Amino acid sequence: MSAFYRRLGEGLPERRAPGADAFSTEARQLRQWIAALPMANASATARQLYQALRAINRLRIDPVERIAALEALRRPVSQIAENVDRQIVGSTFPLPPAKAQLGTVARDFQEEMALGYRMALLDLVGSDGKIPFMRGKTVALALERAIAHLGGQLSKAYLLYSTPPTGLWLALHDLYRVAQWLRLEDKAVEDPELGGTDVSPRWSYLHALLLAISNPYRLAQKDIHEAWLVTRSWARMAQLRSGPAGEHAYAIPLDEDRGPGYLPEERSSEAGAVLYFDTNPLERELERQLSLVGGVQGPISFRLKNAAAVSVEPQLIRRIMQSWTPLASRNHVRLPAGHLLDTLVGLHAIHYFLAGELDFENFVRRACGPAVHLSDRDRAAAWTAQGLEFTRPEVYRAKVIDQSLGGYRIEWDRADAVRARVGEIVAVAQADEEEGGDRDWMIGMIRWLRIAPEGRVDAGIELLARQARAAVLRTLDGQGHPKPPVRAIRLEAMRGADGEIRPYSVVAPSVLERGALRYELVIAPERYAERDTAELVEMPGIAVLEQSGSYLRLAPRAANAIGSGANGSGANGNGAAA
Numbered sequence: 001m002s003a004f005y006r007r008l009g010e011g012l013p014e015r016r017a018p019g020a021d022a023f024s025t026e027a028r029q030l031r032q033w034i035a036a037l038p039m040a041n042a043s044a045t046a047r048q049l050y051q052a053l054r055a056i057n058r059l060r061i062d063p064v065e066r067i068a069a070l071e072a073l074r075r076p077v078s079q080i081a082e083n084v085d086r087q088i089v090g091s092t093f094p095l096p097p098a099k100a101q102l103g104t105v106a107r108d109f110q111e112e113m114a115l116g117y118r119m120a121l122l123d124l125v126g127s128d129g130k131i132p133f134m135r136g137k138t139v140a141l142a143l144e145r146a147i148a149h150l151g152g153q154l155s156k157a158y159l160l161y162s163t164p165p166t167g168l169w170l171a172l173h174d175l176y177r178v179a180q181w182l183r184l185e186d187k188a189v190e191d192p193e194l195g196g197t198d199v200s201p202r203w204s205y206l207h208a209l210l211l212a213i214s215n216p217y218r219l220a221q222k223d224i225h226e227a228w229l230v231t232r233s234w235a236r237m238a239q240l241r242s243g244p245a246g247e248h249a250y251a252i253p254l255d256e257d258r259g260p261g262y263l264p265e266e267r268s269s270e271a272g273a274v275l276y277f278d279t280n281p282l283e284r285e286l287e288r289q290l291s292l293v294g295g296v297q298g299p300i301s302f303r304l305k306n307a308a309a310v311s312v313e314p315q316l317i318r319r320i321m322q323s324w325t326p327l328a329s330r331n332h333v334r335l336p337a338g339h340l341l342d343t344l345v346g347l348h349a350i351h352y353f354l355a356g357e358l359d360f361e362n363f364v365r366r367a368c369g370p371a372v373h374l375s376d377r378d379r380a381a382a383w384t385a386q387g388l389e390f391t392r393p394e395v396y397r398a399k400v401i402d403q404s405l406g407g408y409r410i411e412w413d414r415a416d417a418v419r420a421r422v423g424e425i426v427a428v429a430q431a432d433e434e435e436g437g438d439r440d441w442m443i444g445m446i447r448w449l450r451i452a453p454e455g456r457v458d459a460g461i462e463l464l465a466r467q468a469r470a471a472v473l474r475t476l477d478g479q480g481h482p483k484p485p486v487r488a489i490r491l492e493a494m495r496g497a498d499g500e501i502r503p504y505s506v507v508a509p510s511v512l513e514r515g516a517l518r519y520e521l522v523i524a525p526e527r528y529a530e531r532d533t534a535e536l537v538e539m540p541g542i543a544v545l546e547q548s549g550s551y552l553r554l555a556p557r558a559a560n561a562i563g564s565g566a567n568g569s570g571a572n573g574n575g576a577a578a
Contacts, residue, residue, distance in 0.1 A: 002181065004174040004254075005129055009122055011167075012115075015060040023055035025069040034076055042083045046105055049077055053112040063123035067142060070116045071192075077113065078193055081106050081156075088159060089221040091421070095160065107156040111165075114149035117142045118175070131182060140187035143179045143201045147172060148191075151208035155228045158216035161422075161449045170257040176205040177254060177274075194232075195306035206235040209277050212259040213250060213267075215323040218448035218460070220422050220549060227320055229310045233302040237282035240275050249276040263448070263460075267325070279324050286321060290314055334409075337400040340431040341410065344441065345420050347509065347551065349393035350427045351487045354441060354470035355524060357392075360487055364472055367522045367534040368485070397431060401458070407444055412457040422449050423549030425489075425507055426461060427468075438527070443468045443491055443507070445548060464505075464553070465491035471523040473508050475516035482520065486512060490523050491553075505545055505555045512552060514544065 024030060033052075037045050056069055084106040088099055095103060121142040124135060131139050150172050157164055179185040179201035188198040210231045216224045241249065250260040250267060254274040261267035289300055299311035344350045348360075355363040396418050398410040408428065412418045420426070427441040444461040451457055473488035488508040493501055506521060519539040525532055541557035 002129075002177075004177045005181070008118060008171065008174050008178065012119060012122075013058050015058055015119075017060050022059060023052055025056060025059070025061055025065055027068060027072075030069055030072050034072060037076055039076070039079065042080060045076065046080045046084070046109075049073065049080060050105065050108060050112065053077075053109070053116065057112055057116050057119065063120040063142075064138060066116060066120045066123075067138065067145075070113060070120070070145070074113070074193060077109050081109060081152075085159065085225060089225060091221070100160075103156065103160045107153055107160070107162075107165075110149045110153035110156055114146050114153060114171075117146035117149065118171075121146060121175075121178070125178075125182070129181070131184075136184065136187065137189060139182065140179075140184040140201065141189040143175060143182075143184060144189055144191075144199055144204050147175050147179075147201055147208070148199070148204040150175070151204060151211070154208055155211065155216075155224070158211070158224050158228075159221055161217060161451050163450055163452050164259075165453075167257055169259050170255075172205065172208055172259075173252070173254040173256075176201060179205075194304055195308070197304045197307050202240065203235055206238050206240065206277070207232050209250070209252065209260055210235050210238055210279070210282075212262060213277070213279070213324055214320045215262045215448060217262055217450045218323065218422060219319070223316055223319070226310070226312050226316060230302055230312050230317075231320075233304055233310060234282055234286070237285050239278040239281060241278060242274070243276060249278045249280075252277055262450075283321060283324065286317060290317060334402045334404045337403050337408075339400050341398050341400055341408070341428045342431050342439075343396045343398045343410070343412075344393065344427040345396065345418060345424060346393075347425055347487055347489065347507065350425060350441065350443065350468075350489060351470050352393050353427070353439075354468060354489065356438070356470075363470060363524075364485055367472055367524060398428075405463075407447075407463040408461045410459055410461060412459070413455075418457055420446055420449065420457070420459065421549060422446055423551070425551055428461065440466075440527075441468060442466050443489065463494075464507075465494050467492040467494075469524045469526065471506065471521055473506065473512065473519065473521050475513045476518040476520060478517055480518070483513070483516075485522075488521065490521065503555065505553050508552050508554065510547060510550050510552050512554075514542065514552075517541075 018025075024033070037048060039045055053073065056066065084102045088095070088103055088106075091099055121139065124132060124139050124142060150168055153168060154164055176185065185202040185205075186200050188200055190196050191199045211228060214227055214231060216227060219227060240252075252260055252275040260277055293300055293314060299313050300317065301309040301311045303309040344353060351360065351363075352358070358366065396412055398412050401409040401411055403409070410428075424446045426444050426446060428444060429439045429441045432439060442463060443465045444463045446459050447462045448460040449457065450459070469490045469492070471488040471490045472485040474482045474485040476482050486509050488506050491505045491507060493504050495501055517540070519542055521537040521539060523535040523537065525534060537556075539556040542554045543557045544552055544554050546553040
């Protein structure tokens, strides 16, 4: 008996014969139980479904009966999982306890479903590893469902930016190797959840691999969900090979508890790998699809036979494809580190410290004069901040894992305090025991996020600017009347990976009006400037360089912006266009 087959039988829960009070898996009674579920009450339904799954997985019942019961439960489990996803998507991390519990429930559903099909598989095949007479399709279904639900468990972990549970990847590899061993990897079985589309163990395994190399940890939650759906359609165009297959192939370490690697530096081509995963045919097809819609606005739709279409924006397709790099290939050499940095998370905190520890209302008055009025949004924030006890934005200490000219990989160990998401703006500076103060804060953006089981937060930070200044940004209407200002940060020019100087840009909230005729940017004076005079830059229009979560990174659209002192008589502004 092969080691990978034996491993599948390890760690299974103890099972007992059904008693009089046991959960009934008889088909008619189970249908009645499902029909009586209070689907309008998601939490109550989730609790009952999870208890039912755990009960079934601890009963000693016929494997065919077990599979039939699990198949009947897949639809309500899927509905509850979709409800949970809707409640979690868009959250900051780490999640508050209530939402964290929801995410755990969704992940546990997939774990219990995969466990049930795995037990049915082992009971069907037995210790001799042979397929019972006329049971080939049933065994293939158990294999496919077990692989698919482990892939589903991975997707729920990605939505929480959590690392995969210990043993999950090894179980995935073992299940696929069993499918190969039994020559069932390409055996087609129908999936009612996909409109009756034919699926197979190979296809579901490819789906899990493809989503992993797309590095979901660098995507926003909404994009993770869309990537999970669309890579299901794409998986059939990827290939698995027993040997190296060129520059587009990923080594799959089948005897290790890990996938092909989420980050390029986590990927390798070790000789011990048994399988290679090749995306070259898929990439050619996606490039063809993208060329057909070049210059046309709107999403591209992908459809499985009989299943609902999945529509995704071309920008997301390209972002996903950019992650498909089998081996590490970077513009900057990454160096191991271990030193500490102080970090700020979010526009409010960064603006506060760049402004010399002034709240926004006082900063606006100092930079623009007392006649400027805040928006209701910022006035409310200022009123809250100026309550009986002003809460100073917190500085979080982080450890640098590695670094390059392009950014940092850092680790926060205070996961309960750091509230972050992919696309969040951050500032970093040398660690200072006094926390905050007058320091040189560099500005970056969280490009990927991963949370370890013990709560440690691992994040990849792309450096956007080595110098920055607090600013106020406001729009002007056709008569030249200014509207309420918003916080902004001016990112000073920086040399890019290609050696070219990148002109300055501005970070502002995504609520900023984009179609205004004119914009005014009032910038705090440089840190060591002789004159304590704010700088005014007038921009006839803006170009959005990037939209990430709650922020826009923008630059003046015109070839030259008009610069002056904030009162109309100061030093010239640096108004180069992006």
